[in-house]
Amino acid sequence: xxxxxxxxxxxxxxxxxxxxxxxxxxxxxxASDLFVTSSAVSxxxxxxxxxxxxxxxxxxxxxLALTPEGATLFEALGPLIDQLDAAVANFKQTGQRKSVxxxxxxxxxxxFFVPRLKEFTAMHPxxxxxxxxxxxxxxxxxxxxxxxxRLFRKPPPGTLADLLFPLRMVPAGSKAFKKTIKRRGNRIxxxxxxxxxxxxxxxxxxxxxxxxxxxxxxARITRxxxxxxxxxxxxxxxxxxxxxVPISEQWFRQETIVRLFDEExxxxxxxxxxxxxxxxxxxxxxxxxxxxxxxxASKG
Numbered sequence: 001x002x003x004x005x006x007x008x009x010x011x012x013x014x015x016x017x018x019x020x021x022x023x024x025x026x027x028x029x030x031a032s033d034l035f036v037t038s039s040a041v042s043x044x045x046x047x048x049x050x051x052x053x054x055x056x057x058x059x060x061x062x063x064l065a066l067t068p069e070g071a072t073l074f075e076a077l078g079p080l081i082d083q084l085d086a087a088v089a090n091f092k093q094t095g096q097r098k099s100v101x102x103x104x105x106x107x108x109x110x111x112f113f114v115p116r117l118k119e120f121t122a123m124h125p126x127x128x129x130x131x132x133x134x135x136x137x138x139x140x141x142x143x144x145x146x147x148x149x150r151l152f153r154k155p156p157p158g159t160l161a162d163l164l165f166p167l168r169m170v171p172a173g174s175k176a177f178k179k180t181i182k183r184r185g186n187r188i189x190x191x192x193x194x195x196x197x198x199x200x201x202x203x204x205x206x207x208x209x210x211x212x213x214x215x216x217x218x219a220r221i222t223r224x225x226x227x228x229x230x231x232x233x234x235x236x237x238x239x240x241x242x243x244x245v246p247i248s249e250q251w252f253r254q255e256t257i258v259r260l261f262d263e264e265x266x267x268x269x270x271x272x273x274x275x276x277x278x279x280x281x282x283x284x285x286x287x288x289x290x291x292x293x294x295x296x297a298s299k300g
Contacts, residue, residue, distance in 0.1 A: 014048040017041055018056060019081045022074040025064050098284035101130040103145035107227035108271065109133050112247045112296070113149065120291050127284050146276075146285050149292070151269040161274045162289075164296050167267040169203060169242040171260040172252075173234045178260050186212050193220040193239030197230050203242050203265065211263035215240075231257065273297075 021030040021041060031038045049056050056070035066074060104113050109131060117129065134142055142148060155161030182190035192215050194204055201223075208214050222238055224230050231248060234241035235256050242265060243257070251257045273292050275285060 010051060011044075011048070014044045014051075015077055016081050016084075017044045018048055018070075019074060019078050021045060021057070021064070022066055022070065023078070025066075027064065097126055097128055099128040099130060100146050100282075100284050100288050101132065101144060102288065103132045103134055103142040103148040103150070105150055106133040107231075107244065108149055108247055110228060111250060115250070116295060119295070120288065123291070124287060127287065129288070146282065147289060147292075148274050149271060149296075150274065152272045152274070153269050155272050155274050159274045159276060161272050162293055162297065164271040164273055164292075165298055166270040168245050169207070169265045169267060170245050170263075171207065171240050172231075172243045172248070172257045173240045173260050174237040175255065175258055177234075177237045177240070178258055181260060183213075187214045188216055192216050193222065195230050195233045195239045195241035196221055196223045197227055197242070198223050198225045200242075200267070203267070206267075207242060207263070207265040210265055211261065213261060213263060271296075 017030065017034065020033055021027055024030050024033070027038045027041045027045070031041045034041065045056060052073075054069040055067050056073065058065045058067055110133075114131070121127075121129070132142065132145065149164065151167060152161075180190055181188060181192065194215060196204065204215060220239070222233060224233060227244070230241045231243055231251060233239065234243065235251070240260055241257075243251070245252075245264070248257070252259070273289065273296075275289065
């Protein structure tokens, strides 16, 4: 039935090609923008002119100009095509999942960062987080990480760095161990085995100097290579350990370990949030960076 016949739809591809060619006043430049040949652009424009029944361009030997009809069409279509392109670009930016790799020192990761990560993933479900834990002794930014939380005396050059908080350490042990401690003046005179983290072998000596409290000179020493192992050893009553605060707050709250003394050691290193300058403008990296700063900076 004649009344039900639908008019053919004009090709959106042809209209977009026309607008790009009009903007550049060049089929060659439009072809480069669209990653097609100049002849393909010319054919699309010719098909559009045939469909509309008007001439859109005056084609010279060396130049290209819009006809009055072409100028009217471009004035109407140009803003619409720009809006369409912007909508597609915005979808690509927000509609696709993004991934950020962060390197976090092991104890900070297990006790401080991961327990709070649910908050971030709930706020930003479009961002996938890859967490790598690495050697606590290294002061280098891992090459494969977009962001890192690490201990530095000062951040390495070529990085964007924010101070989170200084490393503070306090003597800790089991409740039973604390009951055995005896002091005579500023000297500990009871059996006082020391648990030492291998990356900070002089920490007990530094604590004694800053606190004025002297452990026994012949104290037995247990050396361990991870802070998690150090805290576990203190929990089991093996001896006294210097543990970081507030990162160990959950252990103290559950009373699996307790403070043996109130005096703290403020170390010569601090926790920093660092990233390479060339990733500073990545939207996903920026979002995670801002959340870490809001959640952890100055919490020490």
